[in-house]
Amino acid sequence: MTTSPSDPSGTSDPSDAPGTSGPDAVVDLAVVGAGPAGLAAAVTAAALGLTVALLDAGTRPGGQYYRHPDPVLGAARPEALHHDWTAFAGRAAELRAHARAGRVRYLPGHQVWSVTGSGADWTVHARADEAAARPVRARAVLLATGAYERQLPFPGWTLPGVVGAGGAQAMLKSGLVLPGRRVVVAGSGPLLLAVAASLAAAGARVPAVVEAAGYAPYARHTGTLLRNPGKLVEGAVHGGALLRHRVRPLLRHAVVAAHGTGRVEAVTVARLDRDWRPVPGTGRRVPCDALAVGHGLVPELSLATALGCATRTAADGTVALVLTPGLRTSVPGVWAAGETGGVGGAQLALIEGEIAAHTVAGRAVPAGLARGRERLRAFADVMGAAHRPGPGWTDWLREETAVCRCEEVSAGCVREAVTELGATDARTVKLLTRAGMGWCQGRMCGPAVAALAGDGPAPDRRPLACPVPLRQLAELPPDTPS
Template identity: 60%
Template sequence: MTELPRLAVVGAGPAGLAGALAAAAQGVHVTLVDAADRAGGQFHRQPAAALGARRPQALHHQWRTWQRLRDGLARHVAAGTIRHLRDHHVWCVARDPARLTVHALRGPGQEEGVAVRADAVLLATGGYEYVLPFPGWTLPGVLTAGGAQAMLKGGLVLPGRTVVVAGTGPLLLPVATGLAAAGAHVAALVESADPTALARRAPALAAEPGKLAEGAGYAGRLLRHRVRVLARHTVVEARGGDRLEAVTVAALDRDGRVRPGSARRIPCDALAVGHGMLPHTDLAETLGCTLSGTDVRVDAEQRTDVPGVWAAGETTGIGGAALALAEGHIAGRSIAARLHGTVPDPRDWTSAARARARLRSFSAALDAVYAPPAGWAGEVTDDTVVCRCEDVTAGALREAADGLGASDLRSVKLLTRAGMGWCQGRMCAPAVAALTGCPLTPGRRPFARPVPLGVLAALPEPD
């Protein structure tokens, strides 16, 4: 019997699941590699089975979509067409003329290396939150909006009893309503964007009436839970001793700068703050894939410019779960056709391509509205820690640029150690770039995460 072509999918969120299911249905053997112990990604994150959640669907929308993905994965795993490697953290994808190899670390201790060889790879690595520092942001009780949502979805835990949700972007709506429905007192939803800007982009937004209805539903829930909404406001300081006790918010003028005399104090014991997302591109950068800004560049089939490598979902540009599903389906069908030696027929994914075009336009319109405040960097005091791994302050960064002449992120890193810690600048690089005036350029790292020396020593010699 002829061996089936092999595809490795990195990431089991909406894009990875859609790609894996589409390829497996077309006669490709798929290995799905994911860092979580259950499929679904952040969007479809599920409570641990031991928690015994009676109604997990109460924490989610698009539950039927998740059921379809979950059941499809279970069928293919049972049939042997998909192998699901849970709790496997990918640190590198290597390419030689004959094959691609996905290298991962297995298990809680992360001491054992695993290699998955494939004829093609689909990168569906998702995104991570865009973190902006402000005075007091390192206090216990301050966390990202996505972190608060993960605590609620995955652990059925509230970050605090009185919560302020702040920042900008559509993610704030499900976070605020989810926390309120779970029993938290959401003292305020602080949104820096101007609501009237949405009206100016009505044509692009109207193309997705389902999304608009979803937003209206969140607005209704905010009213039902009596959540105060402060539009065109931003958090300027988090205050407290051993932990968060209150946040100071202020109004923004039309240029996105804090309006003098508008500050007000809101008591709380938790602050969930988010300013959007950035694509995870570490593996793509290691392979040499071309980026467009911060996004992996792909063609109409979701192919990168590296042979044998496709990308889908947030790694090609932040756009939400529905867009990730469309891109994953297109990638899976394209991969299957090309691994079987045929030219893909775009008619096989016509509806997905139409959805992709609409959702990309919708996302571009939202990106233009939900941008971080233009003047946020000016509110960061010199003693504010920006790089938490290495305890580097905003003052040290400004001195590196203004006093020592650093003009790129690498020079700033060498002068201040910003970005040399555990996260290797993934969290602080956007803030470092904004505070120093340096361009935000991708960092070409050989590994996507720290790797034990024993795992490297055990690798076979290259051919």
């Protein structure tokens, strides 16, 4: 396959390659998700002699991190919008080669809604973009389902022009568009630096990067920092880009309100105390026509928790899977890699994908991979703890502030469920107020509802990982395990 200028990654059609395995053949490994972890796992497993099925909701591999512009846009250098593009390009080339040889059955546009089975007999159920997808049978399953953005609501966060920080980056990578011309970037976590640098390089004016936490906690872990010089260099590159574009960093600050009529026109930024409570009298108004805001990422565990995989609370306050050094979950026959085991970035996800492939294949994990994972996981824990939201952020909510946007449930309504109706956890609040019953199924409002209920993070549990047409459920064999 040759690479065309409109598709520099050359990854648009590996699924079209003829394979030696038929669509109903049992594969050794089914990988769910073709982001960095899933892609690395699939090509490594194939190289080790396993037959692999790689299912992904996207139309091309790479996941959210290596998101590509649509070929019709004719992007000349999409790699300019990505960090470490060569790591992806090499594995994408391997995927094409394995797909042509029949070692990998690549299934783009397949959104997995359930995994059933046990031991060495698994069935992966997916819905396809255009037609009902055939279930994939496998002897082992690897979950590389990634993560989604954590949003903490504030007055005005539903205004047009307010987007997720990762969403703003996705708009730029996939659509080559900016969310606005004057964009405030806010929230918490190192993603903010990358987003601000990308937006500024693409021509947006970024008046401020508003970071609710700070970077002082990193100084208490100099050993971990020194073991990860690449992360320090990456931070320095982003910092240098912000300096060149005269982007002002505001540490220990947060956007506590957005203002506007038809769309966002300005935001109020206030200083925070150590518990993330706004300090009275410190608010200032910053004009803008867009706000990119996010407070880190939340592992996507719907499939894993439906299978009964054990979870833990990660350093950043999110729920992640309990994994062995070989990336096995608590359920025999099920592995996981990448953000499902705790948010740690693309480089860690690539390494974990390779480690999981080795253990699935019954091979010893190369020492270099094991050391790399340990080193990067340690950094991820430091990073997560440094940017973990403090309990006082709920003080910037007004009674009328929407918390659940899908069902239009306000902060006052949630608080009433707790103080007047006796709710003590997010599930009870959901039953009393409908918060979390909308289209997103609590992915957007879950952390906020739990915080207002005084409840800690809890694993997501639902029978279906995504909406499924009733027709597809009706077509399942009557003996399909639930």
